[in-house]
Amino acid sequence: MPEYCPITGTHITGRVGFTEDILPIFRSFDCPVMRNIFDVTDWESCRQRASQIKQRVVDRGDMPPGGLPQQQRALVAEWVKDGAPKYRGNKYSAYFLEVDSYTEYFSYYNAPENYMPTVLEYFDNKMEDGAKTINAWWRWVLSKGLPEETQERAVLDGFLANQQVRDAILRVQSLMQRLIVGHFPGPAGGLDFVAFYDATECFARDILPPDEDRRSRVRNSIPAGASAEQRQELETYADCYARYHRMDSEPMWFNWAAHADLALMLETDADDANRTKQAQMAVAVCGSVVDFVFRQRGRTRDAYTVNPGRTLLSMRSAAKRHRDNLPALRQELYELVQLYRTPQPNPIA
Numbered sequence: 510m511p512e513y514c515p516i517t518g519t520h521i522t523g524r525v526g527f528t529e530d531i532l533p534i535f536r537s538f539d540c541p542v543m544r545n546i547f548d549v550t551d552w553e554s555c556r557q558r559a560s561q562i563k564q565r566v567v568d569r570g571d572m573p574p575g576g577l578p579q580q581q582r583a584l585v586a587e588w589v590k591d592g593a594p595k596y597r598g599n600k601y602s603a604y605f606l607e608v609d610s611y612t613e614y615f616s617y618y619n620a621p622e623n624y625m626p627t628v629l630e631y632f633d634n635k636m637e638d639g640a641k642t643i644n645a646w647w648r649w650v651l652s653k654g655l656p657e658e659t660q661e662r663a664v665l666d667g668f669l670a671n672q673q674v675r676d677a678i679l680r681v682q683s684l685m686q687r688l689i690v691g692h693f694p695g696p697a698g699g700l701d702f703v704a705f706y707d708a709t710e711c712f713a714r715d716i717l718p719p720d721e722d723r724r725s726r727v728r729n730s731i732p733a734g735a736s737a738e739q740r741q742e743l744e745t746y747a748d749c750y751a752r753y754h755r756m757d758s759e760p761m762w763f764n765w766a767a768h769a770d771l772a773l774m775l776e777t778d779a780d781d782a783n784r785t786k787q788a789q790m791a792v793a794v795c796g797s798v799v800d801f802v803f804r805q806r807g808r809t810r811d812a813y814t815v816n817p818g819r820t821l822l823s824m825r826s827a828a829k830r831h832r833d834n835l836p837a838l839r840q841e842l843y844e845l846v847q848l849y850r851t852p853q854p855n856p857i858a
């Protein structure tokens with residue numbers, strides 16, 4: 510398996526995680542002297558200093574004092590190269606795989622009673638460029654701020670007033686929350702927000718480990734009579750396809766619809782569950798910025814595209830700020846939607 514995808518050029522992360530691989534090494538060097546400088550057992554502190562750690566542990570080899578065996582230094586080097594994730598990539602991608610499986614299940618086994626057909630019918634008629642997922646979500650957001658969108662808002666409100674639709678949405682909502690907290694548990698039954706954001710960031714950058722199910726699906730479809738050259742081409746394609754987003758088509762749409770709904774419910778809810786919803790929304794907003802910058806889709810703030818590395822860092826802190834500040838989260842969402850809808854100059858003209 511090449512380290513870089515020959516088609517997308519993306520680097521694949523995830524063989525080394527802080528919790529599984531680095532912490533057991535660092536823990537034995539936890540001492541008051543080092544704690545005065547930073548906590549080597551805390552993932553966020555170590556990630557902030559990842560390049561210094563690489564320099565001292567790997568390049569110079571003078572930290573911890575006496576140095577680490579070569580094999581452990583190699584692990585640290587790989588962890589830093591991968592963006593210093595909290596967990597191995599497989600743990601991160603397990604969440605996306607599960608969301609995908611559940612939403613597929615929901616979509617296929619609840620039809621036609623569930624709200625999917627109604628939703629798709631409603632949005633299908635209004636799609637501009639076939640981007641159902643994003644359009645549906647953003648259209649809803651826009652409908653809250655622009656007077657000329659009042660009519661759309663009325664249509665959507667009518668749709669959400671349908672009890673069956675609301676029940677289905679609430680079920681997806683609680684499913685999503687259970688999945689998020691289940692995969693990224695925090696202290697006292699809460700959410701490990703930073704790990705959830707980190708996973709989404711990796712997802713948005715297409716750097717999670719390959720999806721073996723996708724790879725084998727393409728490989729199994731290679732015709733028995735394919736020439737060696739065709740086979741080679743399709744196998745390369747299979748490798749790359751396995752590295753793209755796992756959630757797509759209806760399930761992906763479904764996931765974003767849940768985000769739209771989150772925003773709706775945030776207006777009325779004032780309970781604790783609201784925090785998880787707001788966290789989910791903050792991750793969706795900042796994760797989509799990373800997606801738009803790193804996958805070069807444009808249509809986000811120009812400032813975000815100037816220095817992708819800096820955007821990555823600023824989105825990590827923005828996600829936390831937005832999680833704690835609903836008006837700022839809404840404002841950012843609203844402005845990003847407007848940018849998305851701004852017509853783009855024709856690159857050929």
Ligand code: HEM
Pocket residue numbers: 534535538539540542543546549558561562565566572573574
């Ligand atoms: C796996 C464990 C360790 C790692 C990853 C690590 C990493 C680092 C890094 C990155 C720095 C530079 C910090 C900066 O410039 O701001 C540093 C400095 C330092 N560390 Fe550690 N360290 C470890 C263990 C230890 C231990 C066990 C001791 C105590 C005996 C220690 C003592 C020091 C001291 C005194 C400094 C400041 C002086 C200097 O920069 O050389 N470290 N360490």
